Amino acid sequence: MKMQDKVAIITGSAAGIGKEIAITYAREGAKVVIADMNKAAAEATAQELRDGGGQAMSVAMDVTDEAAVNAGVDEVVKAWGGVDVLVSNAGIQIVHPLQDFTLAEWKKLLAIHLDGAFLTSKACLPHMYKSGRGGSVIFMGSVHSKEASMLKAPYVTAKHGLIGLCKVIAKEGAEHGVRANVICPGFVRTALVEKQIPEQAKTLGISEAEVIKDVMLKETVDGEFTTVQDVAEVALLFASFPSNALTGQSLVVSHGWFMQ
Numbered sequence: 001m002k003m004q005d006k007v008a009i010i011t012g013s014a015a016g017i018g019k020e021i022a023i024t025y026a027r028e029g030a031k032v033v034i035a036d037m038n039k040a041a042a043e044a045t046a047q048e049l050r051d052g053g054g055q056a057m058s059v060a061m062d063v064t065d066e067a068a069v070n071a072g073v074d075e076v077v078k079a080w081g082g083v084d085v086l087v088s089n090a091g092i093q094i095v096h097p098l099q100d101f102t103l104a105e106w107k108k109l110l111a112i113h114l115d116g117a118f119l120t121s122k123a124c125l126p127h128m129y130k131s132g133r134g135g136s137v138i139f140m141g142s143v144h145s146k147e148a149s150m151l152k153a154p155y156v157t158a159k160h161g162l163i164g165l166c167k168v169i170a171k172e173g174a175e176h177g178v179r180a181n182v183i184c185p186g187f188v189r190t191a192l193v194e195k196q197i198p199e200q201a202k203t204l205g206i207s208e209a210e211v212i213k214d215v216m217l218k219e220t221v222d223g224e225f226t227t228v229q230d231v232a233e234v235a236l237l238f239a240s241f242p243s244n245a246l247t248g249q250s251l252v253v254s255h256g257w258f259m260q
């Protein structure tokens, strides 16, 4: 067990990539917190993990709401005594050409990805610093933390921004044994991506099959989607790595779409 009794808060973990990270951490012995704005789905996921023999609780948390983030983290600390791992994963996607984005859409997307990462880090870091056990902060970036695509101005901006925030936390957290890293997945077939396929087909005037083959997977080495399990393996590596040697990094898991 690589995470025995470590308390891990994972935002946006009622579904998709976050849920698979929760399953993986629970299998490795962690006490997993399903933190999601969809409270019913969060509790259903937590129940699923408990039914499978894991340790899990749910908290209702909109990551853009400072009071909700602080209340959720307080609830976890009260129940389980601290926080060892934060995975800031909650995210959405909105696709348009830049000139068609409203300011409200821009602000909403930046708030979920960037305010969410800031607020959850701000709430969790003092507990990691105080425990003397160190900790691990993990941001869910994307290949779009490194690379641009058309139609995704706020998403690409936010995902690049997470790398800057991660590097600051890596520097500030080092003396407390707190590491910070970013996972940068390629396309994973979750609800977030399923929604984009018809939208991009419409905007680009091509078929949905062409969106998958010629847009999403075009630059991969083998035409394959990245899976939730692939991403969860990287999340496990970052959470369980034993020293400050692996900090301030961003790791791309994308079937070679982006190579560095």
Ligand code: NAD
Binding pocket: 011, 012, 013, 014, 015, 016, 017, 018, 035, 036, 037, 038, 061, 062, 063, 064, 089, 090, 091, 092, 112, 140, 141, 142, 143, 184, 185, 186, 187, 188, 189, 190, 191, 192, 193
């Ligand atoms: P998803 O839509 O399957 O799941 C997202 C989860 O986040 C949902 O449970 C939703 O309720 C929750 N959520 C949304 N807004 C929230 C908020 N304000 N507060 C709390 N919870 C909120 O999405 P996914 O594909 O699993 O994406 C998870 C993360 O991975 C996102 O940050 C996304 O940008 C990133 N990512 C996804 C892909 C991909 O191809 N799917 C690729 C790279 C990066």
